[in-house]
Amino acid sequence: MPTKKIPAKTVVKTPVKKASSVKPANKVAAKKSDAGTPLSVVIRRRIEAQKARFHANDNISKFIQPGELEGLVDEVAEKMQAVLESLVIDTESDHNTKNTSQRVAKMFVKEVFNGRYIEQPTLTKFPNVSRLNELMIIGPITVRSACSHHLCPIMGRIWIGVLPSKESALIGLSKYSRLTEWVMCRPQIQEEAVVELADMLEKKIKPIGVAIVMDADHFCMQWRGVKDRDSKMVNSVMRGAFLKDSNLRREFLSLLEKR
């Protein structure tokens, strides 16, 4: 596949929950529901009714109905406008900031935090017909995320090592990038993000082992704070065979160094 990056637009697919052509009145997405309740509150109530979690790095797509993301963008834009006003920025006569609230809202909901709001990309799994059981390394996959603490960008790379079993279900190479992007497009903590990705791959592929290495620049260390431009964070997760077999682990890590 020639393209490595998935254009954000192809990912921004609102999940179609029902294939009916006519939407029943009660299924129509709430914009500002009944008594002027903000849409975020409507969604939040659905989540709480199911006792589900909605931390920054959780996906809440199943609580969002088709069409509601647009409404969320509008709500975030309204509040972002209030933030700009509190920052004492004259968004009326400063043409540069005139539509900033709308742009930022759209960026959050539809792009950089989109992994919270859209369903997991579909992964076509195919049986391991040639019964591969050799180490596979996928990467580097470009990672664009943001830290949950400051909402500052995290830019980095990920390598995934998979040791499939003869019974493993395999997924296409591009799916590793799509899955990674889906997990990373949320406010994250690097350590938790790699664990989540490893859990997901274990569940999907059922391999003998999974290993992930992530190497990233944290802009909250560069743009603010200590302003250390060279600080990077590297962390890894080793599962199954990668944990038990030090030769396999060494092989994986040495192959990364050559890239």
Ligand SMILES: [Zn+2]
């Ligand atoms: Zn931070």
